Amino acid sequence: MTTSPGPTVVDFPLRTPEEPLPLSQYASHREQSGLVRSYLPNGMPIWLVTRHEDVRAVLTHPKISANPDNEGFPNVGATMGVPKQDQIPGWFVGLDSPEHDRFRKVLIPEFTVRRVRDLRPAVERTVDERIDALLAGGNTADLVEDFALPVPSLVISSLLGVPSADRDFFESRTRTLVAIRTSTDEQRATATRELLRYINRLIAIKDKWRGDDLISRLLSTGQLSHEELSGVLLLLLIAGHETTANNIGLGVVTLLSNPEWIGSDRVVEELLRLHSVADMVALRVAVDDVEIAGQRIRRGEGIVPLIAAANHDTEAFGCPHAFNPERTERRHIAFGYGVHQCLGQNLVRVEMEIAYRRLFERIPTLELAVPMDELAFKYDGILFGLHELPVRW
Template identity: 45%
Template sequence: MAEDTLGQDFPMQRQCPFEPPKEYERLRAEQPISRVRMPDGTPAWLVTLHEDVRTVLASPAFSSDLAHPGMPAVNPEIRTIARQQRPPFSRMDPPEHSFFRRMLIPEFTVKRTKTLRAGIQSVVDGLIDDLLRKSPPVDLVDEFALPVPSLVICQLLGVPYSRHEFFQQQARVILSRQSTREQVGAGFTALRAYLDTLVEEKLHTPGDDLTSRLATEHLEPTGELCRQDLVASCMLLLTAGHETTSHMISLGVTALLEHPDQLAALQNDLTLLPEAVEELLRYLSIADYVPSRVALEDVVIGGTVIRAGEGVVPLLAAADWDPKVFDNPGTLDIHRGNRRHVAFGYGVHQCIGQHLARTELEVAFSTLFTRIPTLQIAAPSDELDYDHDGMLFGLHELPVTW
């Protein structure tokens, strides 16, 4: 049983951008469930084994409610703001969460995502056309990794792309561990105000987009949704829909360029693309500690008693590098064929946009490395500007040449 004493401070920083923090390996081996101190000084439990992480994420004994008093928070300001307003559906528990998921899931099925592939391909082709007209080196984050998911999610929600820079800036502020309460609050307020205006526009002039369908089918005339919930759902999809995929594109490109044997294998056989994307999702696990939880009752996980009201952080990166599940987890292997990773979470709160994200990554990687086969990083990978302060791990900039 883990000792009921506070250990080290959390979060821990990656020493190598392509590896979880070194402490995770030791914790998995010596103390797979351990106590840490969160940034606001409160205690929480870290869970590091793949089996235990999935157990926590799938168990109804743990709540996702960000406003719960025991919920651990890397950025306490987000938790404070969450207590002042209704949370997005990703931070609700069943049955409320189930209602929203049933309503939204038809928009994100494998079948629905396939119908979006041509549009995603068009977005990617256009951005690469623009990229090739520039003189290298260029920043792949600003010129490609951010615009791809921004354009796609804006099209999906019916948001004018002219507003994408506004959304990206607000998302960065909200997700940064360094943001103050005032900054996070201002970001939420600005996004909510714009999306509320957008909903009003869609009610009067609906289009072929998700916001229009939610507004006209579930807000009016049925009244299934209140306006606040609709705005919150759109805000979650908009911010989560571009930030995560953007980081995966830039980090995935970097990882493949740093592993030329894997890149060569992919370029020689594009049928490996789906497995390559799964392996990059596992290998990078950029949303490591996003799915925090709080115990609703006393529960035993891995022989450790977690009391009701105590916070828990199931570490996705630690689970995805568990050698009991993944042989040689520190090796990037696009032939691995093991899809048991938890990069999208697990259980009823598993990422609703995972099929869309996979499609965006497949199109982005295949098109980029096919059209620019000589792509290379214009700086040593260990000198790149990595985002260690956000809720998601990623890159601020990625200078490339060809």
């Protein structure tokens, strides 16, 4: 009697300082069977999904869930888990349709292409203020700490209607949440509590004195409880912060290496695809036996779709590792796919475009202050990015 060979088993994607985004591992998985078996650091068996087509199939499958309450949901690390509804009600990226849709529908009007276009002057002002601060501080900076992180935090706080006087508080607490390397679990838990307390106070104030801001408008819909609303706001804040910052930082490095593209708005989509900062964010679990690309995935098995692997799939993109803003393939899934696709994606595009444009217009002599091979890339979290970006001008 013969048994059919089991699926290929591979090490959990080993991200190292030398290869923080392990594209060569991803390429060999794609070439083998696309879907490969692996084990999380905690010993839990999971499926890694690496092909563009398969990742899209997983992220739109009705029997594959984003809800961490389901048994087998992958938890890729203590500080990176998806909060459950009893921990943070309103954290709707951890809900499936139709429960998920109530939250998404209330928020869509805030992030339409038109609404985001109206936000451009505010984004431009925020970017320019940060550049003013850079220039006032001398001729060197850490572009992550001094520019890439504060810009999205300040944009979100102005969108939410956080009063100017409180933006430093808001920014400092969000910074603690991001600093996985230098802050402790306890410091991050404290920062989350303080942010939630602040957000709750803001909701109470806006409830009494409505204004022209996102919180006031969401309150006026009457669709969310105050508790759900505070979870939603924390989610917007966290989801839009480090991801955007990583895109800004990495994008500056890639543009400095490809200076002929500085000043072009066409670079944004290609930078999103190339860097795929949210590589390991879209975690899932099968809630029934399903088949993806001919492979049976059993109910209760965890699935880790690798966004960067999909965005570097040679079946979907010619010469995928090359930075080529002129490429005609528009199918990247840097913002995910399916009903959870990034709600704020059009705001991120505007932030990236304005950040690069103003930075290089106002500081044309901007350059790295360390050799390229000494840059500290993030390899120890679920996101790809830079810990710091020393620059001078």
